[in-house]
Amino acid sequence: NAGVTQTPKFQVLKTGQSMTLQCAQDMNHNSMYWYRQDPGMGLRLIYYSASEGTTDKGEVPNGYNVSRLNKREFSLRLESAAPSQTSVYFCASIVDRAGEKLFFGSGTQLSVL
Amino acid sequence: KQEVTQIPAALSVPEGENLVLNCSFTDSAIYNLQWFRQDPGKGLTSLLLIQSSQREQTSGRLNASLDKSSGRSTLYIAASQPGDSATYLCAVTGSARQLTFGSGTQLTVLP
Helix, strand or coil: CCCEEEECCEEEECCCCCEEEEEEECCCCCEEEEEEECCCCCEEEEEEECCCCCCEECCCCCCEEEEECCCCEEEEEECCCCHHHCEEEEEEEECCCCCCCCEECCCEEEEEC | CCCEECCCCEEEEECCCCEEEEEEECCCCCCEEEEEEECCCCCEEEEEEEECCCCEEEECCEEEEEECCCCEEEEEECCCCHHHCEEEEEEEECCCCCEEECCCEEEEEEC
């Protein structure tokens, strides 16, 4: 039981390049999330998916797109990376109810030069 | 808009001391509150979850309380150990079922 798996763990991009962050969970969770974590700002929600086939914007969606490929996988894409997107990105999942604990992946450290 | 504040941002204590971490939130209409632990370079691990109808939850040396009406929660750590050194974050789940996180308290327990 691996929980929430994110790839890659580290990535360096040049401004304007694109990339996709991958996330998969093996807990049969319905809801999945993408957060970014910046020093002194806590975690901010980028996008979330309440169930397979649905996605919604969070607090900071600009510059990102997501795909809920199936129940297990939720990817985050940067189409044209900017230095402001330098951050640590976390994927998380939850069964489907507000009363459950949230499970996190180990994060992707992204630097955009 | 919900805001979650954690004070202090950093705390250093000697081993064996009991300590309290604080979390406050501005909107009392919450489903629950979670306390997380984050080790350097790692993801977050949920420690305790308190439902809005509950007053406290306990797990081992950890005890979390919730006073929804005043918008406050505390995480009590008994007999602290160097292995407790980490950043502790609280988060509240609001009406849209989204979590709002505090910025965390970085705890250092000195041997």
